[in-house]
Amino acid sequence: MSMQMTSTTIDTTALRESMADPAAGGFCVFEGWVRNENDNSDVERLEYEAYEPLCIKEGEAIIAEAVEKFGVRGAVCVHRSGLLEIGDCAVWVGTASGHRDEAFRACRYIIDEVKVRLPIWKKEHYVSGATEWVSCVRCAKHAVPDSLKSA
């Protein structure tokens, strides 16, 4: 179980191998890739800024929740920071479990929560030369769930 941050290319092959488990029958992966387009603007590259100490802490909490809710045997999430090109893997989530249903549900849970809870910000660099911080209002609505409040 682990949340990792990296400023270099995510080694998806090594991550897959790290999850090998003779008692696991189902393995689900989600990868977020940098797209060449967003809201009808042509994207040239992306820049992720992350506050790593809290990304790790929140990510570990999310993974623990997924294990608790879905009983998966293994779960790993790795998120990039820094400058990314089109096609680069920005986030990788892998879940392994006895059967497929839990693997799918846990994988989906982790990526959904990672997107709204980790302190990570995305600046899009457009082909036009402009840049913009992407504000995900839908995500913001999710705000801080009770489980996260330190009080």
Add this chain to the structure above:
Amino acid sequence: MSMQMTSTTIDTTALRESMADPAAGGFCVFEGWVRNENDNSDVERLEYEAYEPLCIKEGEAIIAEAVEKFGVRGAVCVHRSGLLEIGDCAVWVGTASGHRDEAFRACRYIIDEVKVRLPIWKKEHYVSGATEWVSCVRCAKHAVPDSLKSA
């Protein structure tokens, strides 16, 4: 879009690379791995028998349905035949789409349908030396959906 059958190790790294798409932001993979246990019996290895002509035909139909239903940009499924050891990848499904929701849903749809519609049979070889054809009654109940009937 393609359904493939293979009697040798599934090259998951090459499959992932084959799905690269600059307009895809979400990529979902499901892998079925050979487990060391089923219904409380210790499994030593598995043997898959497949009727390949209909596996390909049905698999292509399932993939076309997933594209139609969920609008994914790419979808691939590869299923093993022959003798497999614990930990081997028996089936690989990959889906790529603009956003994650379609990728997850299409991936889940494809593996669920593949399991009940493809003419593939699994013989478990137990540590005890016994062997048994696995009969999936739940799957059988799914029977032949109308969409598949040639009439």
Add this chain to the structure above:
Amino acid sequence: MKTLTVRYFAAFRERAGTDAETLEVDVESARDVFELTRDRHGSEDPAGHCKVAINDEMADWSQTVEDGDTILLFPPVAGG
């Protein structure tokens, strides 16, 4: 009478001791073929748990078989 090729797969093939045979029979539907060969393929499952294909097309058990058809009898599948 119709001349049919019947193919057996997996557990059906093992129990029949052959992967295919030619039958000269008086039958209407795929289901008739399944029932007629029950002592060969040895299935205790109802046809509804199994599948059938005719000439490499998935078929319904009620589908009519024609002279010269190849009938593929599939035990319950277990892919993935």
Add this chain to the structure above:
Amino acid sequence: MKTLTVRYFAAFRERAGTDAETLEVDVESARDVFELTRDRHGSEDPAGHCKVAINDEMADWSQTVEDGDTILLFPPVAGG
């Protein structure tokens, strides 16, 4: 008066022109800090669209800030 370190991230940092500063202020809650520094971080978003952490723990906007605390102001996140 409380002495607080306020840290700005991403768009907030760029608008504030600094990643951190020390303030001597009379405030109760994290929300007060957000409002007080609004002309610095330049947010048009309500606090509810943003997040706050106090001393590296995710916090509620109503949480009380103490003398010596570090307040991390996060604009709307966009991971994944």
